[in-house]
Amino acid sequence: MKRYLFIFALAALALVSxxxxxxxxxxxxxxxxTGDSQITSSNVTLHGRVRSNLLEGLQAAGFVLSRTSGNYxxxxxxxxxxxxxxxxxxTLSIDDDLDGKRGVRWYYKAFAELDSGRQFGKERTFLIDPxxxxxxxxxxxxxxxxxxxxxxxxxxxxxxxxxxxxxxxTVTSSDTKVASVESAAVxxxxxxxxxxxxxxxxxxxxxxxxxxxxxxxxVKVRSASAPSGAVDLGLSVYWAKYNLNSTSNYGLGSIYQWxxxxxxxxxxxxxxxxxxxxxxxxxxxxxxxxxxCYLQQQDDAAYQTKGSPWRVPSLEELKELVDNCTFxxxxxxxxxxxxxLNSPARGIKFTSKINGSxxxxxxDYYTYKVVATSPYVQWKVCFMMCLWSAETNTSHYAGYYKxxxxxxxxxxxxxxxxxxxxxxxxxxxxxxxxxxxxxxxD
Numbered sequence: 001m002k003r004y005l006f007i008f009a010l011a012a013l014a015l016v017s018x019x020x021x022x023x024x025x026x027x028x029x030x031x032x033x034t035g036d037s038q039i040t041s042s043n044v045t046l047h048g049r050v051r052s053n054l055l056e057g058l059q060a061a062g063f064v065l066s067r068t069s070g071n072y073x074x075x076x077x078x079x080x081x082x083x084x085x086x087x088x089x090x091t092l093s094i095d096d097d098l099d100g101k102r103g104v105r106w107y108y109k110a111f112a113e114l115d116s117g118r119q120f121g122k123e124r125t126f127l128i129d130p131x132x133x134x135x136x137x138x139x140x141x142x143x144x145x146x147x148x149x150x151x152x153x154x155x156x157x158x159x160x161x162x163x164x165x166x167x168x169x170t171v172t173s174s175d176t177k178v179a180s181v182e183s184a185a186v187x188x189x190x191x192x193x194x195x196x197x198x199x200x201x202x203x204x205x206x207x208x209x210x211x212x213x214x215x216x217x218x219v220k221v222r223s224a225s226a227p228s229g230a231v232d233l234g235l236s237v238y239w240a241k242y243n244l245n246s247t248s249n250y251g252l253g254s255i256y257q258w259x260x261x262x263x264x265x266x267x268x269x270x271x272x273x274x275x276x277x278x279x280x281x282x283x284x285x286x287x288x289x290x291x292x293c294y295l296q297q298q299d300d301a302a303y304q305t306k307g308s309p310w311r312v313p314s315l316e317e318l319k320e321l322v323d324n325c326t327f328x329x330x331x332x333x334x335x336x337x338x339x340x341l342n343s344p345a346r347g348i349k350f351t352s353k354i355n356g357s358x359x360x361x362x363x364d365y366y367t368y369k370v371v372a373t374s375p376y377v378q379w380k381v382c383f384m385m386c387l388w389s390a391e392t393n394t395s396h397y398a399g400y401y402k403x404x405x406x407x408x409x410x411x412x413x414x415x416x417x418x419x420x421x422x423x424x425x426x427x428x429x430x431x432x433x434x435x436x437x438x439x440x441x442d
Contacts, residue, residue, distance in 0.1 A: 034063075034110040034121035035089075039128060044098065045091045048110030048121060052086040057115035061088050065108045069123065072109070094128060103130030103165035130165035133210040144218040146236035147179070147196035148225075155217065157190045157206055166210040175202040179219045196221040199309070199442045222442045227309060230441050234354030235320050237313065237440040241359060244302055244437040249360040250332050250345035256437060258388055258398040258430030259288070259295065261304040266434060274431040275299060284396065295390035302439035309441040312390040315399040315425065317440055322401065322423045325350040329405050329419060330360060336414020338379075341365040346383055348403055348421055361385050361438070363405050370411075377411045386428075386435040397427035400435050 031054055035047030046063050064072045092098060098106070106128070110121040139156040147153060159167040171192045173181045178200035184193040194204055198221060205216045220236045230238035243253030245263065254263035259276035271277045276299065278285045287296060295312055297303050302310045313321075328351070333344030342365050351358040363383035372378040382404060389399040404422040409415060428435065 032112045032119050032121040034124045037126035047089045050112045060113040069107045102128045133164045133208045135160045136213045136215045138215045146220050152195040154191045168209045171206050178202040233352040240439040250362045255434035259299045261301045264434045269434050291394050291396045293392045310439040313440040315389040318401045327421045380408050388435045398430040
C-alpha cells in the first residue's frame with residue numbers, strides 16, 4: 001500500500017504568515033530530493049521527488065519534521081496512497097498538524113521507503129512568520145478603579161488578535177507607593193492584580209512586548225474607612241454628610257465665592273472681595289493666571305474649614321455622584337405654605353446605586369409661576385442648590401452642578417401634581433457668583 005508519510009517532532013511550535021519560502025534542490029544528489037516549502041496563512045505544503053527509475057520498488061514516501069536541525073528521533077508518520085509519479089507533496093494544517101504555533105523554524109527531509117530500505121533527501125527548513133500583536137485592552141474597561149487601602153482588584157488583559165504569536169506583556173504603576181501591580185490569572189486568562197497601598201492616585205499601564213501597544217487605567221485609593229462626618233456611597237471618594245458650615249441634612253450652609261475660604265456676603269460678590277483677583281493689577285492672582293486652574297489647598301474652603309482629609313470635589317467626582325445615584329425629593333415636614341415656600345425645608349435624596357447609602361442635598365426656593373387656573377389654581381415652584389467644583393475652564397469660569405427640584409402644586413392645599421429633578425453641570429463666574437460646597441474626603 002502506497003502512502004504519504006508525514007513525521008513531526010514533539011517540540012513547542014510556532015507562528016503564522018503568508019508567503020513562500022523557495023528551497024533550492026540542486027545540492028540533493030541522492031535518490032530522494034527534498035523540495036520547496038510553500039506557506040499560506042493556514043497551511044504549509046512540502047514537496048519531494050523520487051527518481052523515476054525507483055518507482056517500481058517504492059513502498060511509501062513522505063516527510064519527517066523537527067524543531068531541531070538533525071534531530072528526527074521521535075517522528076510521526078503520515079503516508080499517501082497516491083504515489084504514481086516521481087514528484088509528490090504533503091499539505092499540513094498549521095493549526096492542526098503544527099499545533100497552531102507560529103514564529104518558529106521547522107526542519108524537514110523528504111524520504112522514500114524502498115525495497116532496499118529508507119532513503120532521505122537533504123535537510124531543508126521553513127519559517128512560519130509570527131502573527132503580530134495589533135492591540136491590547138483591559139476588562140473591566142472602566143477608566144478608573146476606586147479602592148480602599150488594602151483592597152485589590154483583578155483586571156483581565158486581552159491581547160489582539162487571539163492567535164498572536166507573542167502575547168506577553170509588562171505592567172507598571174506610575175506610583176507604586178499608592179498601588180502595586182503584578183501579573184495574575186483569572187480562570188486561566190491573563191490578568192493583572194492591583195493592590196491599594198496608600199491614599200492617592202496612580203496610573204496602571206500594560207505594554208505588549210510585541211509592538212509596545214498600551215492600555216491604561218487610573219486607580220484612586222482612599223482611606224480604609226470613612227472619616228467622621230462622611231458617608232460611603234461606594235464611589236471614589238467619601239461624601240460629607242452635610243454642606244460646608246451646615247449641621248443638618250436640610251441646612252444650606254454658607255455660600256462662597258470660588259477660591260475664597262471665608263463665607264460670602266451676597267451683597268459683596270465682586271472683585272474687591274475675591275481672594276483670587278488682584279485689585280492692584282486688575283487681573284487674576286499669580287497662581288490662577290494660567291487657566292484651566294485647579295483649586296489650591298490654601299484656597300480650598302473645605303480643607304481650610306474642616307482640615308485634612310476634606311477638600312472641594314472635582315467636576316469628575318460631582319459627575320460620578322450624579323451618575324451613580326437615584327434621586328427622590330424629601331422634606332423635613334409636611335404641609336404647604338404659600339407665604340414661606342421653604343417651610344418645610346426640602347432636599348434631593350441621592351441614593352447610591354452601588355451600596356444603597358444616601359445623602360441629602362438641600363434645595364432653596366428661588367422662583368414660582370402660575371401654570372394653570374382651572375379647574376384648580378396651580379403653581380410651578382422651583383428649588384435649587386448649586387455646588388462648586390474645584391476646577392475652572394480655559395476662560396477662568398469655575399465648574400459647578402445645579403441641582404433643581406421642580407414641583408407643580410395646587411395653590412390651596414399644596415397637592416403635588418408633577419415633580420421633576422434636574423442635575424446639570426455649568427460654568428460660573430468665580431468672582432460674582434456665590435454657591436455652596438459639599439466636601440469630599442479620600
